Amino acid sequence: MADLLNALAVAGKSALGFQAIFFALLAIGINVQFGYAGLLNFGQIAFAMLGGFGIAISVSKWGLPFWVGVLVGILAAVVLALLLGLPTLRLRADYLAIATIATAEGLRLLFRSVSATPVTNGTRGLSAFNGDFIALAPWNTSRRYSILGTSWSGGELWVALVGWILVILGSLLVFALMRSPWGRVLKSIREDEDAVRSLGKNVYVYKMQALVLGGVFGALGGMVYAVGTGSAIPDQYQNANTFLAYAALILGGAARVLGPVIGAMLLLFILQFADTGLRLLISNGVIPEDLLSSTDVAQIRFVLVGVGLMLLLIFRPQGIFGDRREVMLDAR
């Protein structure tokens, strides 16, 4: 029983930690692009990498202040969104999907390449760039704090607090935008571009705005991740994270303001709970060692998440917050 409580506490910490914030911000961005505007961005992690490395390179290579690094990261994401959007947004939706997935992989390989080593430190990545930010914490960051049976370092707590404030502000922004006429145009574009064009709206501009806004959310997510881990390593930004963010979004419910946030928390909770729980069951001998060893757990938990998502799509395709009638309209 104590073990179970412990597993729950560890999973709960994971659902509130910087990784959950990372996925939540990525998923909020994808929600704007895919959930509301119908744009398929399969390379959200590229925006996150630009955000993370925007700070890392600015601070540790160029010696700029932390907050300038934040600006650099956001600007880089805006530029990437414009570069991706300019040629593809006039075309069918799949072109953006292909361009983004290729960019995400290409950028990561570029950042880890030998020729980029003077700037990005190649595969070893950059570190020691978050000192200015951690120093802003109103409490002592060198000691650990115990909250509900979990142990947090002062720095972790500070990143989580600022991260969740970012998530809340982001959600409020999305909420305000989506109840405005701007959001109505965006949702209409998702339904039928030509109808929106025939009513005098410049669809291209709206799609570009959605792509940029979503990309900036992705960059913010990448910054939280980089500051949370204290390092920026290109291989941390594998494109699998984009699809985990999609999973979080669908789990929570697309085109819902809180869908990506709750989805990301749940995803991290399930992943961590499955991990701790399975390891516990193996060490207690409930699961025989030759059936499943503790080294397999890291993979098995993703299988469990996959099965869970399948069940969700069968029994609750609208996600947690979605409206079933709305989702079923497409299934005619």
Added chain:
Amino acid sequence: MPADPTPHGATASGAGTSGGSPQGYRPGQEGGWASGDTPQRLAQIALRDLPWEIGVAKPDPAVVVDGVTRTFGGLTAVSVDHLEIQRGGITGLIGPNGAGKTTLFNLLTGFDQPDTGTWSFNGKSLGKLSPHQVARMGVVRTFQLTKALSRLTVLQNMLLGAQDQKGESFFRALVPGTWRAQEKANTEKAMDLLQRFKLDTKKDDFAGTLSGGQRKLLEMARALMSDPQVVMLDEPMAGVNPALTQSLLGHVKDLREQGMTVIFVEHDMDVVRDISDWVVVMSAGKIIAEGPPESISQNQAVVDAYLGAHHDAPLSAEEEDQVLAEAEETIARQERSGGDVLSSDRPKNPKGTDR
């Protein structure tokens, strides 16, 4: 609805002989119309004395098309030398499938770009404009396959149609104070329109739950939210039940009463005859006839386009001989191999009689 019940077909064969009515079109005056007349009647009267010629100049054209061609590979989808659409009238665009009617619509509204040609609205060129720019000029269209925005409510669909919305800019959207009043006015206007189209009880339903006919109504009402000057309806009656057709017809006539110019594509000739002031017939990308609705059924080119040029032409003596020779040859061949042909038929016959 037609104020003048006299069938124009009777007089129009001698185009120009009726001499113009005192209430008719007066080019010299402002707007060209005598006060107190209903627009419907005026459009008809203005067009009455025109010759039934392809490319004939209209007294007050809203849309002028000149030398527009559009080819898809080797196929010439549209090749229109000259076409004028009378302002304030209902112009029907008919033609067999594949005649290029929808392609012409796409060209006129910026959804497609022509290979050559110019076209203008109120004297302003529409060439090289994108669809939303055309729409902002006041030329709004509907689609053959209805484009209701399924996962938006009926009211949201309507509100999307309103033009110059302040809240549709990204930054002003964040300050509700800048657009709330306008939104309220638009909502009132939308509810008025929905009431006219008998959709007001559905305002909070998803548009995707509406029936096909209701979607047609919604699409038309949505188009009207933009206060258009020209409304282009692509098969507004397709797939709509007869009761609803009557109501849709009434709405189209209403548009004319409000002074809008209506261009519509339709296959149902009864509908075309009922509401149009002028009919343009297309076939294989070309305009093959123009005239008031009464003139169209008498037009040989139109009959040929729909039924084929030789559908009732008598055979010439040589053709007759050739057909006869072919038939004789077939009979002779069957007689030679007669047993086979018949035996293959035989087993079927007893079965048939058994039942």
